[in-house]
Amino acid sequence: MTDISFVERVAIVTGAGGGLGKTYALELAARGASVVVNDLGGATDGTGADASAAQKVVDEIVANGGTAVASHDSVSTPEGGAAIVQTAVDSFGKVDIVINNAGILRDKTFAKLENKDLEAVLDVHLKGAFYVSQPAFRVMKENGYGRFVFTASNAGVFGNFGQTNYGAAKMGLVGLSNVIAIEGAKANIKSNVICPIARTRMTEELLGPLADSVSPELVTPLVTYLASESCEQTHEIFSAGGGRYARVFVGLAPGWFAGKGASVSADDIAANIDQIRAQDGYIVPNSIADELQGLLPLLKGEK
Ligand SMILES: NC(=O)c1ccc[n+]([C@@H]2O[C@H](COP(=O)([O-])OP(=O)(O)OC[C@H]3O[C@@H](n4cnc5c(N)ncnc54)[C@H](O)[C@@H]3O)[C@@H](O)[C@H]2O)c1
Incomplete structure (x- = not known):
């Protein structure tokens, strides 16, 4: 039995204003982490913005006796990514953990996919993960410690109708994580990928009868483990949904x-x-x- 603690650890969770990301931010903070709760606060298709999304989660963490700051920057630009990491460094002095979780959907069949829907999805999921992770990686390398969790999807790793843009972006994250795992090894930086299945605003219409059995809280323990010092795995992919945790591999x-x-x-x-x-x-x-x-x-x- 390990007692997983995040005392003196600094974590960034992107897209933590709701859904899965909120559960990660709450759990890491409850276990002692100082958390940057990042969320643009837009709609599922990525339109709009609302600063109160991240702030509400920060308020909840603080009310529970934890430590957190809000970030409303978009992950989808280099400036936004840099600002998110800078918020961690300015507020808490470093960054130990990045959970790349922010995401949007623009589902279309391949024949009907428009370039704007391709760009928007690649910008948030794939490029967004680069923009946040690269400045964080530099800080981690300097400090000799880091943990990355990337959020892929079974839609990319296994395939799903109507999600070429999303599936390609998600599979791209597997490549990004694999190379970070290799380049970060010497500096005790570990990088893993999850493919979650959970009831959130993104999936509530898709899951049907499954919805009641796949709470986001059942994904949180795996992410918490992968973000922790106890995690010895790197360069791996895991499926998590409804209480089943399983390795996915190439x-x-x-x-x-x-x-x-x-x-x-x-x-x-x-x-x-x-x-x-x-x-x-x-x-x-x-x-x-x-x-x-x-x-x-x-x-x-x-x-
Ligand atoms: N729920 C599932 O079953 C499932 C399955 C596979 C993958 N995923 C992935 O899990 C992640 C979390 O999704 P969720 O299901 O909790 O949905 P969600 O819509 O509740 O959460 C996504 C969050 O990301 C935020 N966000 C979107 N664009 C952003 C940007 N540019 N910058 C910062 N924040 C931004 C949104 O405001 C939202 O709060 C996503 O990457 C999603 O693709 C979810």
Whole structure:
């Protein structure tokens, strides 16, 4: 049993004015963190703004005896991202934890998707995570400690009808987290991704009968763990919903090797497609180096 504490830790939670982000901010603050509660306060499609969204969560934290400040900057510009991190540094002296959670939806089928809906979704989810995480990473590197949690989605990792913009942005976050995990390793910076399933304003119409069983509070414990010093995992993806927590991973199977120096035709691919696709004996590479380590002996004729 660990007693997970955030005393003397400084956390930024983006999009923490409601939904999932609010539960993370409340929980981290209850466990002693000083929290920057960031939220633009707009509608689900990203339009509008309302400073009271973040402030209400700050008021609740303070009323509970915790420490928090509000930030109303948008994650979707470099200036906004820098201002959010600066708020943490100015208010609390550093930043130890970034939970990239802010998000919007502009669902359209691919045939009907307009450029403005692509841009808006990429700006908030993917570029927004860059804009907040990069200045935070620099502070963490200096301090030799950091924890990132990125919010992907099963819509990207597994796919979902009508969400090309959202799915691509969310899968992009997996790539961002993977590389941060590698570049941050020496400085004790860990980076992981979650794919949540929870009843919020974003999903209440989609979930149907599932809605009552998937409270946001059931995602919070995993995020709290990943944001903590107790978390030894990095470079990983987790699904969390309704009380089920499970690893999601990208695996590399042994495949089919044509032989050293062989020439290969499309017909050879067709003939061997079952072996190429077979999943037995996969590894979960943690870098390109892990993949090459398996390939090199084949290329050298050692296997
Ligand atoms: N609820 C789910 O089942 C589910 C599933 C997969 C992924 N997600 C992701 O989880 C995250 C949280 O979503 P939620 O379900 O709590 O929805 P939500 O709409 O309640 O929360 C998103 C928050 O982000 C804020 N926000 C939007 N644009 C912003 C910007 N530019 N700058 C700062 N804040 C901004 C919103 O004001 C809102 O409070 C999102 O990234 C979403 O894509 C949710």
